[in-house]
Amino acid sequence: MNNTATLKRTDAAAIASRISRRTVATVIATILFAIIMISFRPFDPAGPEAAGGDIVNQIGFSALGAAAVFSLFAFVDRRVLTSLLSPWWLLMMAFFMLSVLNATDPMGAFRTALFTFIGIITVAAVLTVPRDADSFSTVLGVAGILVVVLCYAGLFLYPGIAIHTSASAEPQHAGLWRGLFSHKNVAGPVMAALSFAGLYLFRRGRRRSGFILFVTALYFLSNTGSKTTAGIVPLAIVMVMGPSIFGMRRLVPVIFAVALILSAVATVGIVISRPLWELSQQLSPGLTYTGRTALWSFSLDMLANRPWFGYGYESFWGTPLLLNQDQPFDRSWDIRNIVHGHNGYLDIAVLMGLPALVVAVMTFLVVPMVDFLRVSHRRENVFLADLFMMILIFTSLNAFLESFFFRRADPVWLFLVLSAFGLRFVARFPVHRKVPD
Numbered sequence: 259m260n261n262t263a264t265l266k267r268t269d270a271a272a273i274a275s276r277i278s279r280r281t282v283a284t285v286i287a288t289i290l291f292a293i294i295m296i297s298f299r300p301f302d303p304a305g306p307e308a309a310g311g312d313i314v315n316q317i318g319f320s321a322l323g324a325a326a327v328f329s330l331f332a333f334v335d336r337r338v339l340t341s342l343l344s345p346w347w348l349l350m351m352a353f354f355m356l357s358v359l360n361a362t363d364p365m366g367a368f369r370t371a372l373f374t375f376i377g378i379i380t381v382a383a384v385l386t387v388p389r390d391a392d393s394f395s396t397v398l399g400v401a402g403i404l405v406v407v408l409c410y411a412g413l414f415l416y417p418g419i420a421i422h423t424s425a426s427a428e429p430q431h432a433g434l435w436r437g438l439f440s441h442k443n444v445a446g447p448v449m450a451a452l453s454f455a456g457l458y459l460f461r462r463g464r465r466r467s468g469f470i471l472f473v474t475a476l477y478f479l480s481n482t483g484s485k486t487t488a489g490i491v492p493l494a495i496v497m498v499m500g501p502s503i504f505g506m507r508r509l510v511p512v513i514f515a516v517a518l519i520l521s522a523v524a525t526v527g528i529v530i531s532r533p534l535w536e537l538s539q540q541l542s543p544g545l546t547y548t549g550r551t552a553l554w555s556f557s558l559d560m561l562a563n564r565p566w567f568g569y570g571y572e573s574f575w576g577t578p579l580l581l582n583q584d585q586p587f588d589r590s591w592d593i594r595n596i597v598h599g600h601n602g603y604l605d606i607a608v609l610m611g612l613p614a615l616v617v618a619v620m621t622f623l624v625v626p627m628v629d630f631l632r633v634s635h636r637r638e639n640v641f642l643a644d645l646f647m648m649i650l651i652f653t654s655l656n657a658f659l660e661s662f663f664f665r666r667a668d669p670v671w672l673f674l675v676l677s678a679f680g681l682r683f684v685a686r687f688p689v690h691r692k693v694p695d
Contacts, residue, residue: 280389280693283333284396286325287387290380292401293322295448295669300438301412301419315373319667323376326383334386341686342382342679346621353614354571354664361570362577370572373666381675385683390693391462391638398455399467406452406474409437409445434483439669443660446484447670449475450491451649457495458645462638486659487652493517494651498644507640511627514651518623525658526604529554547659550600556593557604561612568611571664575599598665602657606664618663626650626678629685638689646680649673 298318330339354371361367388394412420413435422431422442431442439445456472479488497517501509528538529551538545546552561568574580581594599605607615626646633643653674657663662671 279333280393283329283387283389284393286329286333287384287393287397288400290322290326290329290387291384291397292404293318294377294380294384294667294672295401295405296408296438297667297669300408301416302440319373319376322380326376326380329383329387330379333389334383338386338683338687339382342386342682344621344625344682346617346625350614350617350621353610353617357568357571357610357614359570360567360573362573362579367571367573370666371664374664377667377672378675381672382679385676385679390690391642392692394642395459395462395464399459399464399471402452402455402471402475403467405438405448406471406478409435409439409449409478410474412437431483435478435481437478442482442484443487444668444670446479446482446487447653447656447660448673449479449482450487450494450652451670451673453479453491454494454645454648454652457648458641461641461644487656490652490655494648494655497651498647502640502644508631510647511630514627514647517651517655521655521658522603525550526554526558526601529558547600550659553593553596553599554601554604557599557601557608561604561608564611565607566611566613568607568609568614571609574608575605598661600659600661602661602663605661622663622674622678623650623654626681629681632685633681634688636688638691639684642684642689643681646677646684650677650681653677 298314299312354374358364358367358371384397385394388397409420420435420437422428422434422436424432426432434442436442436445439448452475453472456468456470456475458468460468460472462468476491479491497513498510501507501513523534524538525547528534528545560574568574569579575596575598580596583594599608603615603618606618610618630643630647633639653662653670656670657674660670662668662674665671
């Protein structure tokens with residue numbers, strides 16, 4: 259009798275230990291995910307641009323990186339970790355480090371690059387530390403709703419920061435919402451990604467939390483004034499869900515590839531090709547994407563001088579190289595005061611060179627599309643693959659008008675990393691609804 263009681267206590271302790279481990283892993287992933295969205299300086303207009311500029315961020319992101327590394331080794335199977343390190347990712351990181359060495363201030367660029375690496379490692383932890391789909395859903399739901407609540411709270415508690423004002427550097431954005439983020443063009447994409455997370459939760463059966471996250475994120479997005487973001491969100495959902503409804507999931511990457519090509523032609527293409535420019539002006543007279551075409555033309559001219567290795571990480575926009583340039587009176591934007599080129603793909607080429615751009619396209623676009631085709635028909639794998647593909651479609655199309663690749667701890671960049679890693683993960687491992695205790 260005593261032996262039986264002892265065995266029962268031992269079994270109960272073992273079960274409690276496993277439950278505790280699962281819960282701890284979920285809590286850690288939730289905290290990590292919330293931090294990479296909220297940052298250590300919420301409601302700071304400087305946002306990710308100041309990620310390495312003060313002791314709070316330096317200590318905070320160092321601790322974040324340490325926590326991410328610890329959780330990866332403590333909770334994640336080594337096979338999962340090694341699977342994320344594809345040859346294309348390793349080659350991309352090699353080009354990234356080469357651009358750091360090629361920078362005008364290599365040590366300063368390296369310090370900034372550390373924050374980029376910490377962000378990537380943290381995203382890997384957010385994806386792989388949760389033990390199953392239920393745990394990952396908890397991470398998305400809790401962290402996502404927390405971010406949305408803070409953004410709405412900021413409208414009342416910090417209206418001068420959470421809402422663009424006429425006294426800011428961009429008075430034309432006055433009245434537009436940005437919440438805890440540095441700019442409406444960051445807030446909008448984050449809310450877009452969170453709306454996809456809400457849709458994922460709803461599809462998995464978490465109807466209430468999924469609906470709340472989906473609706474509140476979209477409503478906030480609608481008040482950021484980002485028409486491009488608002489237009490891409492339903493497009494991403496239709497591009498993924500539409501073919502699936504008719505049993506043609508394999509068409510999703512094809513449709514995505516066509517959308518990428520058309521977007522490239524409609525943006526940078528009209529700057530490169532005179533016939534395309536004339537056609538764009540016939541279809542939409544005065545089209546310049548709010549002056550972006552002037553930036554792209556300038557970027558292409560500068561890229562022609564250094565096509566192979568670019569100008570180096572953190573060594574182009576906002577540097578003396580541009581601050582000392584003359585500003586033509588008829589250029590719509592002053593390139594001396596621009597923090598990035600408003601086209602992520604062009605910025606990769608300018609900073610790292612054209613070969614690096616080719617590798618980036620393979621790493622962030624082509625390989626994830628192939629991974630999507632490799633995903634098994636398991637219910638949880640399909641739901642997660644759809645979520646990651648929506649995020650990938652949105653961020654990659656948004657990158658034709660904004661620039662966030664390798665941009666420190668920019669949450670838009672980290673969502674793209676999450677989607678690329680996520681598709682690689684679900685294409686290689688079965689995802690269980692809930693791992694038995």
